[in-house]
Amino acid sequence: NHHLSLKYDFHSYMVRSMEEEFQRIVGVSGPLWGFVVGFMLFNIKGSNLYFWIAIIPVSLVLLVGTKLQHVIATLALENAGIARFFPEAKLRPRDELFWFNKPELLLSLIHFILFQVGHECI
Secondary structure (H helix, E strand, O other): OOOOOOOOOHHHHHHHHHHHHHHHHHOOOHHHHHHHHHHHHOOOOOOOHHHHHHHHHHHHHHHHHHHHHHHHHHHHHHHHOOOOOOOOOOOOOOHHHOHHHOHHHHHHHHHHHHHHHHHHHO
16 A cells, blocks of 8 residues: 555564554653652752652553553443443543543553652662
């Protein structure tokens, strides 16, 4: 369909695209590094930052897990055909199921949680 030449290297294209996607999903962004630097600069005696830095990921894990559970349950009900708003029994993943219609926000929160838990382990 794309009329590619016989010399087209599909393997290198797939490797390059997978590396880009891996970097986007697993890579550490500037705001995460800024958080670590800010944490180190504002770690003042008596501020109990280590307490709060442990509570934040736990709270976010509960929040993100609840939202993901809601998305999964909504898609399951739609697929079973028993949801009252969506009578068709067709699985339709879409952005409207996430906060502010942005699944990237959920991915950013998961990045923050994983980075924070990794930072605490070090």
